[in-house]
Amino acid sequence: MVHNDRYREGAFAPVKDEVTAYDLPVTGRLPTDLDGRYLRVGPNPLGIEVPDTHFWAFGAGMVHGVRIRGGRAEWYRNRWVRSAEVSGALDRMRRGLEPPAFLPPSPNIHVLRHAGRTVALTEAGGLPHELGHELDTLGEFPLAATPEGSSANAHSKVDPRTGDLHSVAYVLGRPFAQYVVTDSAGAITRTADIALPGALPFLHDFALSENFVVVFDIPLIFDMDAMRFRWDATHQAQVGVLPRAGGPVRWFPVESYYLSHVLNAYDDGSTITVDLIAAEGPVDVADPGAIEPRLDRWTIDLRTGRLDQQCTDDRAQDFPRVNDAYASRPYRYGYSAVSPVYGLRAGSDGPRSGKAPINVLIKHDLLRGTAEEHRFGNDAAVGEAAFAADPGGNRNEDAGYLMAYVADPDRGASDLVILSAQDFAGPPVARIHLPVRVPLGFHGNWIPETTAT
Ligand SMILES: [Fe+2]
Known part of the structure; x- marks a missing residue:
């Protein structure tokens, strides 16, 4: 357990103000047919959340967004995700009153659009919060x-063929998860309980x-007494396979x-291929910089009952994304990040080897077994890059852009960097210069303006 402020300092340090800026300067050329918003959320602690045992995922959510249209970056906004509690705490602080002793985080993990709503998401039982077009x-x-x-x-994931949203939800302290399917209008069309006896995972x-949901029952459980996650070495790790059409969960014990x-x-009906970012246990999620997970390919053969685990790329990396039009179907390209989170490991100059660079985005060609890198300076801070499909209608899998916030140490502020997925190692297509720094955060999406669902 990390009892310090490493995840509130440097590239992680929260910002104090909500900012609105218009007509942002751009280096390079913004594609004129990009029309939408890039939104990404992350923790932005008010400084009152967890006094002694802070870790990265604590803290009120803050969403950072850039509106792009007609070859211009029309605006940048950052806004707290104002749950009732966060809104109340901000109001008390603004008026100089004592803040609450405990502040539950507002959604700070992901932001997506479904059923005509833009929502910031959390987990473990916290409800999504809806955001307006200008992030209120x-x-x-x-x-x-x-x-x-x-x-x-x-x-939660959208199946691009059906438009349904699939969720595997859990509530802290409850020994089962729930698989929930929500159609493109927002109506729940299916639920199934997934029993997780003996665990609060x-x-x-x-x-x-296409045909299965795969869940990962790992030995990381929530200790309701200590109010924190801990590694339970006695817990048998397993992988569960639930047919989307219904039926019992089949469990595969693993190391x-x-x-x-x-x-x-x-999947092809009987063999499921899962590409995932994983690490050997035990781990402490309070200190993600010490975990250094790698990209693996796990293959589950439902006929033989065999689960095969192969490492694809052993560099410490995370924040994997694909072209979402290929989600849950055979695909070739994946994108991930070597983030400064791995520079936090005590005594380390970089991930795993101690010498590898950080601030790298990776494009994996899983068909050829190769990877390209886009490197930023070691003083920069890059996180997840979301894929924006080519708005001109080119449906090739890597026709489009990667978008990520990158801190620019020379300016003391961040850029929204836009890379061409087909010229990944080349210079960015455009850098949109924001007036402020965007702290390292978690996940987000490019949300085209024409998105109806
Ligand atoms: Fe995540």
Whole structure:
């Protein structure tokens, strides 16, 4: 457990102000047909959340957005995700009053659009909050909410063929998860309970293929007495396969491991291929810089009952993304980040080897088994890059852009960097210069203005 402020300093340091800026300067050339918003959320602690045991995922959510249209960067905005508690605390602080002794985080993990709503997401039972076009919080929005308290959670996924949103939701202290399918109009069309006896697990992410849902029951459990996650070495790690069409969960015991995120998954009806960011246990999620997970490919053969685990790329990396039009289907390209979070490991000059560079985005060609890098300076700070499909209608898998906030140490502020996915190692297509720094955060999306659902 990390009892310090490493995740509130440097590239992680929260910003104090909500800022609005118009007509942002651009280096390079913004594609004129990009029309939408790039939104990304992360923790931005007010300084009152957890006095002694802060870790990265604590802290009120703050969403950072850039509106792009007609070859111009029309605006940048950052706004706290104002849950009732966060809104109340901000109001008290503004008036010079004593803040509350405990402030539950507002959604700070992901932001996506579904059923005509833009929502910031959290997990473990916290409700999504809806955001307006200019990032103001409209209130709690019960997307995929069930009577049992589940709802859309941090890594809910849209199946691009059906438009349905799939969630594997869990509530702290409850020994089962709930699979929830929400159609493109927001109506729940299916739920299934997934029993997790003897565990109160951390189910941050899951895998979705054309016919199956894959869940990861890892030995990281929530200790309700200590109010923190801890590694339970006695817990048998396992992978569960739930048919999307219905049926029992089939469990595959595996060696102790930690799942950070899923890149993508697909199946041919009897074999499921899952690409995922994982690490060997034990880990301490309070100190993600010490975990250094790698990209693996796990293959589950439902006929033989065999689960095969292969390492694809052993560099410490995370924040995997794909062209979402290829989500849950066979695909070729994945993108990930070597983030400064790995520079935090005590005594380390970089991930794993101690010498590898940080601030790198990676494009994986999983068909050829190769990877390209886009490197930023070691003083920069890059996190997740979201894929924006080519707005001109080119449906090739890597036709489009990667978008990520990158801190520019020379300016003391951040840029929204836009890379061409097909010229990944080349110079950025455009750098949009923001007036302020964007702290390292978690996840987000490019949301085209024409998105109806
Ligand atoms: Fe995540």
